Amino acid sequence: MTNTDQDKWNARYQAVDKQAHAAQVLIDNLHLLPASGTALDLACGLGGNALLLAKQGLSVEAWDISPVAIAKLKQQATGLSIHANVVNITTASLPKNHFDVIVISYFLEHSLAPALIEALQPNGLLFYQTFNQNQLDHGPTNPVWRLQTNELLRLFSPLVVRYYREESLANEALLVAQKKMP
Numbered sequence: 522m523t524n525t526d527q528d529k530w531n532a533r534y535q536a537v538d539k540q541a542h543a544a545q546v547l548i549d550n551l552h553l554l555p556a557s558g559t560a561l562d563l564a565c566g567l568g569g570n571a572l573l574l575a576k577q578g579l580s581v582e583a584w585d586i587s588p589v590a591i592a593k594l595k596q597q598a599t600g601l602s603i604h605a606n607v608v609n610i611t612t613a614s615l616p617k618n619h620f621d622v623i624v625i626s627y628f629l630e631h632s633l634a635p636a637l638i639e640a641l642q643p644n645g646l647l648f649y650q651t652f653n654q655n656q657l658d659h660g661p662t663n664p665v666w667r668l669q670t671n672e673l674l675r676l677f678s679p680l681v682v683r684y685y686r687e688e689s690l691a692n693e694a695l696l697v698a699q700k701k702m703p
């Protein structure tokens with residue numbers, strides 16, 4: 522990721538008056554969340570996942586490369602336990618054995634998978650949802666930013682799968698997976 526990427530995302534968030542939405546993989550699996558603990562919404566954008574996680578009782582870190590998105594999230598986060606910060610995840614490092622929950626929606630950096638697994642606490646849960654390569658009619662045009670078939674299962678194979686869907690019509694893959702106890 523480069524400053525150009527940051528500029529691109531800033532421009533998008535400045536231009537649109539979008540509402541933050543939580544990812545379907547999180548909405549459909551709220552029952553798997555712990556009642557408390559620490560969560561990370563990575564590449565959070567406007568923080569739809571962060572807002573939902575905080576309302577469920579978690580203390581949330583929300584990270585995104587776009588200062589515009591983070592400023593907008595901060596306006597929505599009053600009274601909630603959300604710490605929103607500008608972070609470029611390609612140069613930042615994730616803490617080890619730290620988060621009870623990590624959520625990523627519509628962001629893909631294939632090489633991050635081992636660090637994400639390490640960043641989960643034992644029993645911690647990863648919620649992941651993004652585009653696959655089944656259809657290219659919406660989402661990123663560059664296939665590098667899309668999952669190959671079964672790729673989430675391969676990237677996170679050290680975790681225990683709790684939920685998985687990959688549907689050609691929906692053009693996306695959805696995973697919830699849990700870190701084993703040592």
Ligand SMILES: C[S@@+](CC[C@H](N)C(=O)[O-])C[C@H]1O[C@@H](n2cnc3c(N)ncnc32)[C@H](O)[C@@H]1O
Pocket residue numbers: 522526530542544563564565566567568569584585586587590608609610611625626627628
């Ligand atoms: C398609 S948006 C998804 C936002 C949000 N997760 C959602 O589901 O609405 C991708 C997000 O990734 C962020 N992003 C891109 N590169 C990043 C990086 N290197 N580090 C952190 N965030 C990044 C962008 O600013 C943007 O908010």
